[in-house]
Amino acid sequence: MSASSDAALVASLFAVDPAGAGGVCLRSPVHPARDQWLHMLRDLLPPAAPLRRVPFNIADGRLLGGLDLAATLKANRPIAECGALAAADGGVVVVSMAERLTSHTAACLCAVLDAGEVNLPREGVFIRSPARVGVVALDESVWEEEFIPGPLLDRLAFLLDFNVLSVRTVLVPPYDAEHILAARALLPRVRVDSRNLTALCATAMALGAGSLRVTLLAARIAAAAAALGGRTELREEDAVLAGRLVLAPRATIAPAPEAGNPSKDRGDSRSDDQTEDPAPRAAAGDAGKSHGGSAEITPDDAENVVLAASQAAIPSGLLARLRTPGLGRLVRSGGAGGRAGAPQNAAMRGRPCGVHSGVTRGDARLNVIETLRAAAPWQRLRGRQRQHNSRMLIAPEDLRVTRFRARARTLTIFAVDASGSSALHRLAEAKGAVELLLAECYIRRDQVAVIGFRGRAAEILLPPTRSLVRAKRSLAELAGGGGTPLAAAIDSAVRMAHQAQRRGQTPTIVMLTDGRANVARDGTGGREAAWTEALRAGAVIRAARIMALLLDTSPRPNKAAKDLAHNMNARYLPLPFADARVLSDVVRANIAPC
Amino acid sequence: MRPDARQVFPFSAIVAQNEMKLALIGAAVDPTIGGVLVFGDRGTGKSTAVRALAALLPPMRAVIGCRYACDPTVSDSMCEECRAKSAETPLKSRLVSVPVVDMPLGVTEDRVVGALDLERALSQGIKAFEPGLLARANRGFLYIDEVNLLEDHLVDLLIDVAASGENVVEREGLSVRHPSRFVLVGSGNPEEGELRPQLLDRFGLSVEIKTPTEINERVEVIKRRDEFERDKAEFVAKWGKRDQALRRRIVAGRKRLLDIEVPEAVMESAAKLCMQLGTDGLRAELTLIRAARALASFEQADAVAVSHLRQVAAPALRHRLRRDPLDESGSSARVDRALHETFGP
Numbered sequence: 001m002s003a004s005s006d007a008a009l010v011a012s013l014f015a016v017d018p019a020g021a022g023g024v025c026l027r028s029p030v031h032p033a034r035d036q037w038l039h040m041l042r043d044l045l046p047p048a049a050p051l052r053r054v055p056f057n058i059a060d061g062r063l064l065g066g067l068d069l070a071a072t073l074k075a076n077r078p079i080a081e082c083g084a085l086a087a088a089d090g091g092v093v094v095v096s097m098a099e100r101l102t103s104h105t106a107a108c109l110c111a112v113l114d115a116g117e118v119n120l121p122r123e124g125v126f127i128r129s130p131a132r133v134g135v136v137a138l139d140e141s142v143w144e145e146e147f148i149p150g151p152l153l154d155r156l157a158f159l160l161d162f163n164v165l166s167v168r169t170v171l172v173p174p175y176d177a178e179h180i181l182a183a184r185a186l187l188p189r190v191r192v193d194s195r196n197l198t199a200l201c202a203t204a205m206a207l208g209a210g211s212l213r214v215t216l217l218a219a220r221i222a223a224a225a226a227a228l229g230g231r232t233e234l235r236e237e238d239a240v241l242a243g244r245l246v247l248a249p250r251a252t253i254a255p256a257p258e259a260g261n262p263s264k265d266r267g268d269s270r271s272d273d274q275t276e277d278p279a280p281r282a283a284a285g286d287a288g289k290s291h292g293g294s295a296e297i298t299p300d301d302a303e304n305v306v307l308a309a310s311q312a313a314i315p316s317g318l319l320a321r322l323r324t325p326g327l328g329r330l331v332r333s334g335g336a337g338g339r340a341g342a343p344q345n346a347a348m349r350g351r352p353c354g355v356h357s358g359v360t361r362g363d364a365r366l367n368v369i370e371t372l373r374a375a376a377p378w379q380r381l382r383g384r385q386r387q388h389n390s391r392m393l394i395a396p397e398d399l400r401v402t403r404f405r406a407r408a409r410t411l412t413i414f415a416v417d418a419s420g421s422s423a424l425h426r427l428a429e430a431k432g433a434v435e436l437l438l439a440e441c442y443i444r445r446d447q448v449a450v451i452g453f454r455g456r457a458a459e460i461l462l463p464p465t466r467s468l469v470r471a472k473r474s475l476a477e478l479a480g481g482g483g484t485p486l487a488a489a490i491d492s493a494v495r496m497a498h499q500a501q502r503r504g505q506t507p508t509i510v511m512l513t514d515g516r517a518n519v520a521r522d523g524t525g526g527r528e529a530a531w532t533e534a535l536r537a538g539a540v541i542r543a544a545r546i547m548a549l550l551l552d553t554s555p556r557p558n559k560a561a562k563d564l565a566h567n568m569n570a571r572y573l574p575l576p577f578a579d580a581r582v583l584s585d586v587v588r589a590n591i592a593p594c
Numbered sequence: 595m596r597p598d599a600r601q602v603f604p605f606s607a608i609v610a611q612n613e614m615k616l617a618l619i620g621a622a623v624d625p626t627i628g629g630v631l632v633f634g635d636r637g638t639g640k641s642t643a644v645r646a647l648a649a650l651l652p653p654m655r656a657v658i659g660c661r662y663a664c665d666p667t668v669s670d671s672m673c674e675e676c677r678a679k680s681a682e683t684p685l686k687s688r689l690v691s692v693p694v695v696d697m698p699l700g701v702t703e704d705r706v707v708g709a710l711d712l713e714r715a716l717s718q719g720i721k722a723f724e725p726g727l728l729a730r731a732n733r734g735f736l737y738i739d740e741v742n743l744l745e746d747h748l749v750d751l752l753i754d755v756a757a758s759g760e761n762v763v764e765r766e767g768l769s770v771r772h773p774s775r776f777v778l779v780g781s782g783n784p785e786e787g788e789l790r791p792q793l794l795d796r797f798g799l800s801v802e803i804k805t806p807t808e809i810n811e812r813v814e815v816i817k818r819r820d821e822f823e824r825d826k827a828e829f830v831a832k833w834g835k836r837d838q839a840l841r842r843r844i845v846a847g848r849k850r851l852l853d854i855e856v857p858e859a860v861m862e863s864a865a866k867l868c869m870q871l872g873t874d875g876l877r878a879e880l881t882l883i884r885a886a887r888a889l890a891s892f893e894q895a896d897a898v899a900v901s902h903l904r905q906v907a908a909p910a911l912r913h914r915l916r917r918d919p920l921d922e923s924g925s926s927a928r929v930d931r932a933l934h935e936t937f938g939p
Contacts, residue, residue, distance in 0.1 A: 107739075119696075194813065194817065197813055197816060201813045205809060205812070212805055212806075212812060212816065216816050219816055368710045369710070369767050
């Protein structure tokens, strides 16, 4: 099966039961195939089923519904307006740039997906309307640190990646709209028998594929596949298909060898891994479980078939990528997708501070008292025009909107040098210091991120998070040894800092290094070139005015680190004999408290 | 608008997850235990369980026409209106179902605390208070899904109200206070972020929940879910008997609650356990005893035994350990160790 035929198949299955499937996460840049796919979905859905596009920064009021202010003023009684989700009842909502969804908006979406209805008291009106929708989340992320919020990802049956498709791909739907209609009619009568269900459960466990919700989605997709085949009984091939399309893309562990034939992909990932550190988080967490599980189940043909098929469908290199922690979470938990108070919501969040006049657009909150106060002086004048009595007359220009001040959040990015030269002396101390700082940040509710660099490249060990459990884990995994790719580390930190700024956070970069750069950006050795690149990269920090701090971890204060700090406009702190506690004190003193 | 208007997944149909069920039942038997916090993996039925709880709660008596569903027999906890009225004439009351109020993440602050009645303000220029979720949750349960993602200013608000049992509104020219005593129930996924210690402390019991690793359990979960979604009414009817039986036990447990004896020895063991774990303050001990008593009452025992204590020790204490935020070894393990040391294996 090729990626393009799978994509077309997914559209068909999704069209059969959008609400049951939850949705599709479509990872793709702006791409002709993506537009094709959306068109195809439109054609496959029944004409009456709505397909609505929703921007990622949609206001809650527009998403869920709220008070229609203009109509309310006109009618002099509250009039609710229908939100995008309720309007799309029975159809599909397409969320563009879903990787920028705030966790808040995602949670609202999830609640509606779970309940199949909008049920929310807002702004003086009680909204309750059916909203059985499927979601197409268009994920345009370029950087691996951006991804769709985990809770939402957990409710979408399909994960498609169009990055692998060629620009000239032509998607051919395997079914036409009439097929879909017939399948829709048949679907309620399709029964998922326990043999196939067990096979799916076993496969999900063997692959370490997400939560129970995902398995449930797989079962529904199997039912949809049977309905498309014109059957009310599930066949093995349906379960196989569901396993391949729903479970395989979420695999976090390579299945135990006895469970099926080792595929080529797995072989690849194995060989990649040998150079990497042991104890990948994903595998460590779930392997134990799956072993326990697979030991108890008696091998069943159905299970093996589904598993083998799913396994073959694991995208090449996925497992290898999963072991690189930064990428692993892409599928595993979705992690920190836009957690911070995003700037577009600043009008809503935080504590109130004053009012300004203006029509309520988006989510700005109407301040009733100030509005009435503004309208009061005009009542007499306006009274001449009015027909009926005893009513306030409020004109749009009277509207006052509350302003809010959200606390600026800080993000502390630790770039930890784990190269051979540093590791010898200071890695343990640096880790200790970072842990202490993490504890500090926990108390202040700041976010932290950790970048480790050694060998050929820098990697994000921990995307911005407030979860200490994860922070601690990622640090424990950082091993020492190898060269010092300083420029790559600085680039990585700067990129993360820029992203934080876009989310309205204040980033601070803390570099722990001895400054002995010897690996250039392209991964080649050479002290001279590496050093020049590092200096140039450092200048970016200066130019961007990002607050930075450089802790020299070499045994003696050294000129290289000092020069680099100067170039970055960072505070330079030589720490020849510091232990973890001292290190942490110094950093704390130098990061502006919030 | 009534919570039972839509079909919810029956409580008794939830597979395994005994600790969570026990904690929720405990809170239903004795609401003074404090709330329940359910932390765990995604898709483990956290919110399903909480929403199912509503069906298990026996109805309560409430003053007719009172917006806060005041209890007609307890004048201390009445709202001002009811208190004033009760001084003149006996209050009329009727049976209503216990509110289980969902606090969605998308909720606005004014809907939580209550606000100026927009309709009357705009159309008639009358200043009237429109109660919010905290009013509706009075004497019932307030449920927050993804509680660790709740905005900070809403958390502040909750912490205050949960402690005082009273909602004080001073905004938009309004000055209103009304009773708001509720059992706080929260759920979330620790990977998404931590909970503030102050809010953590407001929860009486905390439960950790994991995706089942037994294949049969997993199959059963999905089967029942599938069955439920196919025909909700039939599924609810099928499990209705068990839910009713459970409800009767909860009612019986509530009635007997105050007659349950707590032997001196059990008190001492509880104190010893808390000392060993170094929990802050007396709250831990009190919650531990109350939870054990609720369990004993639910199980129709006459007195609290050590076995009850053991069962509730982990949920009552694990979130109260003075912890090094980086210590990952897990508070559950520490409670277990202390249990072994205090009571033997």
